[in-house]
Amino acid sequence: MLYREAGQFKTSYGDDQAIFPIRQDRIGVAIILLAAYLAIPLTASPYLFTSILIPFLIYALAAIGLNLLTGYCGQVSLGTGGFMAVGAYAAYNFAIRMPELNLLVVFLLAGGCAALVGVVFGIPSLRIKGFYLAVATLAAQFFMDWMFSRIKWFTNYTPSGSVNAPPLSLFGFAIDTPAERYYLILAIVTVMALAAKNLVRGRVGRSWMAIRDMDIAAEIIGIRPLRAKLSAFAVSSFYAGIAGALWAFLHLGSWEPLAFDINRSFTLLFMVIIGGLGSILGCFFGAAFILIVPLALNQIPTALGIPISTAMISHLEFMIFGALIVFFLIVEPHGLARLWALGKEKLRLWPFPH
Amino acid sequence: MRTKLLRAAALGAIGAAAMLAAGAGEALAQNEQFLPRLVYRTGPYAPNGVPFANGYADYLNMLNERDGGINGVRLVQEECETGYATDRGVECYDRLKGKGPTGAGVVDPLSTGITFALTEKAPGDKIPLITMGYGRSESQDGSVFGWNFPLLGTYWAAADIIMNYVAQKEGGYGKLKGKKVSLVYHDSPYGKEPIPLLEELAKRHGFAFSALPVTHPGVEQKATWLQIRQNRPDYVLLWGWGVMNSTAIKEAAAVNYPRNKMIGVWWSGAEPDVTPGGDGSKGYMAAALHAIGDQFGVHRDIYKLVYDKNRGAGKREEVGQVLYNRGLVNGFLASEAIRKAQSRFGNKPMTGEQVRWGLENLDITAARIKESGFEGLVYPLKISCQDHMGSARARIQQWDGSKWSFVSDWIEADRKLIDPMVVAAAKKYAEEKKITPRDCSKES
Known part of the structure; x- marks a missing residue:
């Protein structure tokens, strides 16, 4: 009843092709943005910022990067953690060696470095596909792990191989408190999510999807696989690189290569699969699910005052979380984004389904 | 009617109890x-x-x-x-x-x-x-x-204490010249910490130092111990944690590296580290921060x-x-x-x-x-404002197959080197x- 588009006439191509063609969606997005920019910062506790919101946004950004590659272009990648590491260490080196650089420039350069590395490791995708490509990108992951723990130059010769982000400031303002860090991340994620959404609706995104659906057919209609695949790797790694730099600088503050190990890559791949392959919204759902559900499960027994041991809580967390993943994949193999879309379809007809 | 009254009474009692509990909790808190x-x-x-x-x-x-x-x-x-x-x-x-x-x-x-x-x-x-x-x-x-x-x-103190013990065993730091010492370490900040100090000691006393990383969690160490078998270092220092320690001792037994030339840091010297190795752990040594x-x-x-x-x-x-x-x-x-x-x-x-x-x-x-x-x-x-470590002393303990026993007195780290x-x-x-x-x- 509330969610019905009857009466909203599209009078131009522009209206028809808008990102959110339905008015209720536009209002909904505006409310979410208002909440994210105004309501949450006013009410959130430091714990909510540092342990939930900041990692959620950064995970979502990295998941968008992986989704562009895997969901839209069909190239399975297990190297996202490695590309995030490139971004993190590139940002560290730019910030340490050129302290006068603006923080945003540092992040952009870090993304650029990650994009370059992504292109190099994307070259095998021209010959190999599917699972075999996943294994090839695994090489990127292990190579990055090796490089950042062995080549001392990247860590500025720190004895333990663990590096610290320098003090951060942007246009003369120190970025210190959780709320300030949240704002910076939120702004970056908003801009980049919007860019990604537009990218996949445009020519480039369509060429990726053509490659994903059938590469030979795509080649016949004039899409060059080399350009399409490598551009997907570049853009995906750019996103991952910036996410890595944010993760290191604004979330951890101090990190070692272990922060970007193979588990990070798997986590991101799970986010994309559970959230929904080929959906930008799904990245946010997936990130929220994988990040928040285990933390919530871990805290419920203590919050309710149920006396069970720490180890048992942890075991229960793993079991319930695993069961939930299986449940969601059985109920909707296309991910949470698809569930959301089905929900919207139902809402359109409610309360008078045919 | 009666049930209603009963319910009201019960509710009231629960409410009062809750308030009391809350009040008591408050006072305690x-x-x-x-x-x-x-x-x-x-x-x-x-x-x-x-x-x-x-x-x-x-x-x-x-x-x-x-x-x-x-x-x-x-x-x-x-x-x-x-x-x-x-x-x-x-x-x-x-x-x-x-x-x-x-x-x-x-x-x-x-x-x-x-x-x-x-x-x-x-x-x-x-x-x-x-x-x-x-x-x-x-x-x-x-x-x-x-x-x-x-x-x-700290780990620098630990590395120095262990090398002091090695030097004692060999008869002074002068005797370490030309010896080979390897560090098998957990590839994380934890394991990497002692490396700068050991490099410094190697430079001062002229022994050859090599560092061999083991990836988290440390169940796969075959390649590392193959290197040790080829290289035959005089001493192996172990900087492991968790399952990595017991694996290292088992691998040492497998390549027949003498366990009494292996010395672990104090995080590599507990019962769960040596018991899985059975008799193969006999003779293994580790630093000890405190008594057992x-x-x-x-x-x-x-x-x-x-x-x-x-x-x-x-x-x-x-x-x-x-x-x-x-x-x-x-x-x-x-x-x-x-x-x-x-x-x-x-x-x-x-x-x-x-x-x-x-x-x-x-x-x-x-x-x-x-x-x-x-x-x-x-x-x-x-402890003082400048020195947050306090004391840097440990003893060396050895596993005899059933229990740990001390083989050295308290050894102090060389603060003149570390500071x-x-x-x-x-x-x-x-x-x-x-x-x-x-x-x-x-x-x-």
Whole structure:
């Protein structure tokens, strides 16, 4: 009843092709943005910022990067953690060696470095596909792990191989408190999510999807696989690189290569699969699910005052979380984004389904 | 009608009880010292994490039972499972740091990775970190690392103590020339910490040093031990944790490397490290921060006040194990810091800042150790604004197939060697982070 588009006439191509063609969606997005920019910062506790919101946004950004590659272009990648590491260490080196650089420039350069590395490791995708490509990108992951723990130059010769982000400031303002860090991340994620959404609706995104659906057919209609695949790797790694730099600088503050190990890559791949392959919204759902559900499960027994041991809580967390993943994949193999879309379809007809 | 009345009465009773309970909780909460406990009872490091967590918990519970806490302030602890993962550890810290009437008094991260991450956060939150026998080696310098307390020893101290023992065995540092020493280490900040010190020692004394990394969690070490078989170093130092230790000892037995030439750091010298290797572990040595066994005064109190009342955190027969005792010592040092802080700020729950003052002025004398039932367990230590380590002594212990026994007396790390390296590393950190070091001569 509330969610019905009857009466909203599209009078131009522009209206028809808008990102959110339905008015209720536009209002909904505006409310979410208002909440994210105004309501949450006013009410959130430091714990909510540092342990939930900041990692959620950064995970979502990295998941968008992986989704562009895997969901839209069909190239399975297990190297996202490695590309995030490139971004993190590139940002560290730019910030340490050129302290006068603006923080945003540092992040952009870090993304650029990650994009370059992504292109190099994307070259095998021209010959190999599917699972075999996943294994090839695994090489990127292990190579990055090796490089950042062995080549001392990247860590500025720190004895333990663990590096610290320098003090951060942007246009003369120190970025210190959780709320300030949240704002910076939120702004970056908003801009980049919007860019990604537009990218996949445009020519480039369509060429990726053509490659994903059938590469030979795509080649016949004039899409060059080399350009399409490598551009997907570049853009995906750019996103991952910036996410890595944010993760290191604004979330951890101090990190070692272990922060970007193979588990990070798997986590991101799970986010994309559970959230929904080929959906930008799904990245946010997936990130929220994988990040928040285990933390919530871990805290419920203590919050309710149920006396069970720490180890048992942890075991229960793993079991319930695993069961939930299986449940969601059985109920909707296309991910949470698809569930959301089905929900919207139902809402359109409610309360008078045919 | 009757049922209604009954229901009303029952509801009223429940409500009154709830209010009473809430009121009582409130009154109690005012006089409670909250201590967050970052533990790992699951995952690949659980065999080592569990006894440590149990020892710590039992000590605090014993204090509550015996003395009603510290000077009447009850100690309240809440555990949070980190699984040895840095991101979960940071989440635990953020979750627990604000609890209790004064927030977290002191935090033991119990992982070098988590320590590195919390080192960035602790100054802002004003919560001191006790990293007893682990953490950042340069955090010994209190003028730069104002909130880190690597009490009793850092990894640099550990490496130096072990090499001192090697030199003793060989008949002086002069005899080390031309010898080969390999370090088999957990490929994380924890394992990498001792490398700069060992490189420095190798340069000074002319022995060949090589570092062989083992990837987390350390169950795959075939390639490493193949290298050792080819290279035949005179000594192998082991810097492992969890399942990596027992695997290393088993692999050493498999390539027939003499176990009595292997010396582990104090995190590689507990029962779960040697028992899986069976007879193959015989002769293996490790540094020991403190004594082993349950024959000390503190254990009698713990048996009587905690285990006899079925309130023990773990199994009775595990009391007195190496890592259990380490948890005890850690709990002891944390509670002594709170006690010291109370001596200045009054007998009430302390804030993190006050506990930090207590830590910086901590002076645990032999008399105090005896009084607390720790005689023979630990070495006395004295902390100052500049020196956050206190004492850097350990003994070397050897496994004879059924128990650990000491093969050396207390060996002290060479502070003349370590301190300049600490100052240099801390200075570099201060420059990177744009920290102005405190002037310790002006601190009261």
